[in-house]
Amino acid sequence: MPRKTLVNLSVKRFNDEGTKLLDFIRERIKTARTEAGISQRKLSQKVFRSNSYITRIENGDIEPGFTEIIAISMTLDKPLKYFLPAQYTRDKDDQVRGGHEYDLVNHFRRITNEDIQRIGVKTVQDLAELKN
Numbered sequence: 001m002p003r004k005t006l007v008n009l010s011v012k013r014f015n016d017e018g019t020k021l022l023d024f025i026r027e028r029i030k031t032a033r034t035e036a037g038i039s040q041r042k043l044s045q046k047v048f049r050s051n052s053y054i055t056r057i058e059n060g061d062i063e064p065g066f067t068e069i070i071a072i073s074m075t076l077d078k079p080l081k082y083f084l085p086a087q088y089t090r091d092k093d094d095q096v097r098g099g100h101e102y103d104l105v106n107h108f109r110r111i112t113n114e115d116i117q118r119i120g121v122k123t124v125q126d127l128a129e130l131k132n
Contacts, residue, residue: 021085022063028083030058032076047071 033043033054044053047068054072056062064072073080081088082102104124111117 021088023060024085025064025069025083026058026060029054029064029072032072032078032082036076038076043072043075046075 033040038046040054040058041051044051044055047053048071049068053062053068057064057068069083070080073083079102086101108117108120111120
């Protein structure tokens, strides 16, 4: 049985975090693709990969490379940070942005009526006051 060393524990932690990160990226690709109404095959073609490429990513058979994530991001009209967990992204005022927070801000920016904006802010404030 191998000895537990700091290096072995660090590698395991890194591997666990890497797996969580890849799972998050896969799920975000699937969500963005579904929201865009694009099939796995069509997205594969749009990023110039084999017909089964996106299927294999979403199923966890392969890991997407950085250039592929960029191509997917551009094709699905999502910023790169959409595909990363919040702890890996920071905006200019150093506040964490990602996941649901990104979605909330993105949808809010599309509201042009100030009265509706106030209702939206009040709704989010009320939700924040609820105990989880």
